[in-house]
Amino acid sequence: MSTAETATKVETKGYNRGLILGFTMAESMLLLVFCLLLMTGAIIANERLKANNAVKEVARLEDTLKKKEKDLKVLETKLTALSGQISLVDKRKLEEDWRELVEAREAVKALKEQGVERDKIDELAKGVAVLMQKSIDVSDPERLKERIDALLAAENALNDQRRLEEELKAALARGKDLEVLLANAESELEKTQQTSKPHEWPPIISLSEASGYFFRSGSAELTEKFTSDLNGSISAQIADNLKRYGVDIVEVIGHTDEQPLSRLNSNMDKLAIEVLALKKPVTAMGPADNAGLGLARAISVANVLRGNGALEGVTILPLSAAQLVMPGDKLTTGQAGNVETRRRIEIRIRRRDNSVLASE
Incomplete structure (x- = not known):
């Protein structure tokens, strides 16, 4: 191999050593510088964004600070005024x-x-x-x-x-x-006490056959005169006594003599309440003994008195004494016979027992 060829090979080998990824050293350096410039530009842009945000935040904080300073001044003014007032008081x-x-x-x-x-x-x-x-x-x-x-x-x-x-x-x-109300009640009581004599009881009104107050034999039916007197003078007398003695109960008591009745059966238990309630006539009652006859006649009189306007609102109670009580409030000892004075209606008045109502 000649010297020229050897030198050419050596030069080619050295040239190949200066290449990086197909670029020469100069090209590689330029590429590196370009990348660095790109990175630097990105960093600068990011920093500028942060700087702008920081400037905006500073501006906002400055506005807030100015407002706080104004509020602070107002508070300081008030505090100064209050302090001045307090300083005047020991x-x-x-x-x-x-x-x-x-x-x-x-x-x-x-x-x-x-x-x-x-x-x-x-x-x-x-x-x-x-x-x-x-x-x-x-x-x-x-x-x-x-x-x-x-x-x-x-x-x-x-x-x-x-x-x-x-x-x-x-x-x-x-x-x-x-x-x-109490004063009115006391006034009414005083009036009652003034009109009522001490230890004096209301009189008993006795209506006997001997005085002309008849019933039909064995019956509770009233005569026309008896009914007329009950609605007239008798009701007026009862009303006067109620007012004079301050009482409110009227008892109608039927009395008979000792003659037995001829009827065998009585319907008083069945009809007495209905007759008292005016649902059936008095003539519907059929007593079989003197106790029933006395009660039937008392109911007959009571019904007439209850319908009289002078006695409106008054409690009227029908009762029977049968043949047991003689005139003058004496018990019989067995005096038989047809005695007109024993066949009578007695009307007694009294005051209601309020203690019984209070206990119920």
């Missing part, structure tokens, strides 16, 4: 005012308990409120809160007091109504 004077406030509130409470007029109490309460306002120490927030709580408690107490006063007024009004 601390000892505050303590004395507070003590006077407590004493004044106690005095107002005592006056309310003693029944002092509301207008007077309101004037005193306004004075207490003025003292309370003067005694507030705004330099001590905790103390200020306590005073505000005390004011609210005082206001609630005053509202409760007003509510209780309204309830008391309503109760007093109801009490006055009850007093009026």
